[in-house]
Amino acid sequence: MNAPSRYKWQQPGAGFTLVELLLAAALGTLVCGGLLHLLLGDLRLSAAMAQKLQARRQQQQVLTLIRAERDRGYGVIANPDPSQTWPCALAGRRAVLAIALSPADPNARHQAIVYSVGAAPSPIWRGQVLMRCGPAYGLDGRMALESQFQNRVVLDALPSGGQQGLRATADAQLPVIDLQLEQELPQGSGQRTNPPKRLSSSATL
16 A cells, blocks of 8 residues: 655745845835826926916906997096096005096096006905906896995906006007016915915906
8 A cells, every 4th residue: 555645845945134125115115106197297287387377368358348448438538637526435556457437537637447557455355456446236237326435346457556556558650558467376385495386367448
C-alpha cells in the first residue's frame, strides 16, 4: 500500500520592507498633492472667470440703463457743475452725467437724472460706487416720473482717485458722449500680493 503523499507548504514571501513602504507613501503623497494643486488651480480659474463674466454683465446693464434714459430725456450733459436745484444731494460725489427730463430744462439743472461717483453710503459696498439719482421704475419696467427721486447705488467696486470709475468725454466734433466704466476685481486667495485686476466697458451716447 502506497504511503500518502505529503505536500510541502511554501513559506509566504517576506513582503515589502519598511523603506519600500515609506517610499511608496511618499510617492503617493506627492501624486495626491500635485492633483490637489491642479484641482485648486482649476477652481480658482473658474471662479475668476465667473467673477469677470458677472462684472461684465453688470457693467453692460448699467450702460444699457444710461442709454435708455438718454433716449427718453431731452438732453444729456457730461461732467456737469453741481446744481442746488437737483432733487438729490451729491454728498461730495463727482457728478458725471445729468440727463434732462423736461424740454424746458435741456441743460439738466432742475429735474434731472444724475449719475455720480464717490464714496459708498454704507460699508456693505466695495470701494467707490456709481449712484443714480432719479425716479423709480414701476413693475411694468417704465420710469415713474411722478415718483420721488432717490439715490441708489447701481455699481460698486469702482477704483478711487481722479476721474476713475465712470468717465464721460464729449466728442469735439460730433454731438456724442463717450462713456468708460471701470471696476476693480479682487484677486483670488492665492494672489493677494498682486494688485486688483481692472475690467472696463465702454459705450457712446
